[in-house]
Amino acid sequence: MVIETAREVGERFGLDYWARKDREKAFPSECWQAICEAGLGGALLPEEYGGSGVGMLEMALIVETLAATGAGATLGQLFMLNSVFGGVSLWKFGTEGLKRELLPRLSNGTLTFCMALTEPDAGTNTLALKSFATADGDGWRLNGQKTWITAVESAEKMLVIARTRKPDEVAKPTHGISMFMIDVERAGLTYQPIDKVGTLTLSSCSVFFDDVRIEPHELVGTLDRGFHELLDVLNTERIVTTACLVGAGFLATRLAVQYAGDRKVFSGRPIGSYQGLQFPLAKSHAELECARLMNLKAATLFDQGQPYGSEANLAKLLAADAANHAIDRSMQTMGGMGYSREFHVERLWRDARLFKFAPVSEEMILNYIAVHDLGMPRSY
Template sequence: MPTSASADHNELREALRALCAEFPAEYHRSQAAQGSYPAAFIDALTRDGWLAAMIPEEYGGSGLGLTEASIVMEEINRSGGNAGHCHGQMYNMGTLLRHGSDAQKRQYLPKIASGELRLQSMAVTEPTTGTDTTKLKTVAKKQGDKYIVNGQKVWISRIEHSDLMILLARTTPLSEVTRKSHGMSIFIVDLKQALGHGMQINPIKNMVGHETYEVFFDNLEIPAENLIGEEGKGFRYILDGLNAERTLIAAECIGDGYWFIEKARDYAGERVVFDRPIGQNQGVQFPLARAYVNIEAANLMRFEACRRFDAREECGAQANMAKLLAADASWEAGNACLQTHGGFGFAEEYDVERKFKETRLYQVAPISTNLILSYVGEHLLGLPRSF
């Protein structure tokens, strides 16, 4: 099935598809049923360098941009996998690459590129603040050559499959800053040192089997050299990572959308009812055609967001719009695919129900559709702030 970017990055796509073909639907279905982490698949992606796509060549990576990283995420989902198990390394990389010191890059990037270390987790969200990030309550107080961290985070993913974590904490009290976005800082946390030594985690069981946790900090000590960039500027730094995150999630949704449409197209062409393939009926054709159109449109916005990010241009609006368009389009495609399959869409062996649940997440995470609409209303249309 052609796409709006079918002529671009063909060699990249073909190589990814060959690797993903080694892990067929049965593999991902089994992992989802067991609620287990697809370690063999992630190891293969790491071994072949796909998760080091954005690391510069001087540090052992591929030196590619967000555009290529987004294609990696898209192809994983289009193959029937779930890039949510590994996408953190891609967007967390931007924070370290753009704002880390030379010493930090030399220390961490070669080991991340080789697979010796994994940077899969980012701790921002808190149970009482959600996306109202400037009011976060986790604090980091400097004492000599270290910071002491206390607080709580929630929905922090892949901790047990990561060696490093990006942490956002308040280093200056909210009452002492002139702007509420000031006074927050970013740190690299060595998880092996932190777990059981001031940091505790509890798993959160959830609908899509996504490995995510509550995190508790009780006098966790972080070396001062683990501060990324300047103290107090962490909120600005984290926005780079969030723009990358939203764009990569858009790519995953686009991969899901194509998977749903291709799956439904094939089934509709083979399933015969009343002596004709059901795909001959406009009631089946039209929902799939509309879903395809919307996936293609979202795809164009995804690539514009990537282009701007890679060119270091402002891309917040495009990243947010790409995420909204792609999440809506993949959900629409998922609904059409499930409806096309009828009762078989609910059977695990068809994989539709698994992918249906996975793509539903992105109406809510990593930012809800309504908050993106609020962003567009305020920042693009100039309407009064709604929250």
């Protein structure tokens, strides 16, 4: 039923809708509102906070289905921003007051979120953060810079990750990091859009904090001990990323199969009858199914309260390759028409390429596997 609901919503906002939003570089607000009105945006959240309470497995299936019906990979970012950065962080680590104030509005689509983590000189190395929240009375004053922050212009709330203790003041490098949920529209907070090649429906910005006031109730999780709580947010982001990539890969393959069934060259037979075109698409389909299965395993482990980090990272690694292979092979099947905006695959191609290195690069996932799964020494 969840999948059918997602398919119905997704088909209402199909390929032409997303092509238009891409051209306009416009936030897909109508689609996100419909997703929330159908009870899908807050699928993971408990009913007492306005959610549907169906679980991470269902949310992965929702994202996959919505991506496959026309949106492609960028659809997953709507869930990363809201259901994960806003939803998971507050549900798991927020105060009761923040949960009751913000989560119902997240679920009904009237409140959108973003997360400010990445920094120009830190990148994937979160422990090298320089943004600093200095104690100021009962709250803090935040100074620093973030980059590649998605959908700042469309968000009302921002999950900010900052240092609250200097590295030389703590016993471990993971200590002294905290999470805060602040307003985007706040004195001292400014941002500048970054021109980019894909995922154009959601802006990316550099964000600047100049003595930004943070109130005491805006702390999310444990002061100075937020790093491991942040990892729980980031690992659920991996599940959503994989789901949208799998959906985008299936969508591209479907478009290629349809085109190959109609296109006739030389012999009068459809080009889809040639093994030279069949085999690459068939292999991509197999790769996508494997990534999908690993992702559903990660989501199930999350729902069961078991460790799921390795599975979530493995799934994301497989899905980034599988989706990019599928989309590239689909474009090759279409030839020149695959490069045209008319047939939509070029948008899927531009959007999916981001997820080879975001939200975590394949190189860092391989590092994780080597250290955590194989027991090899840390290489970085």
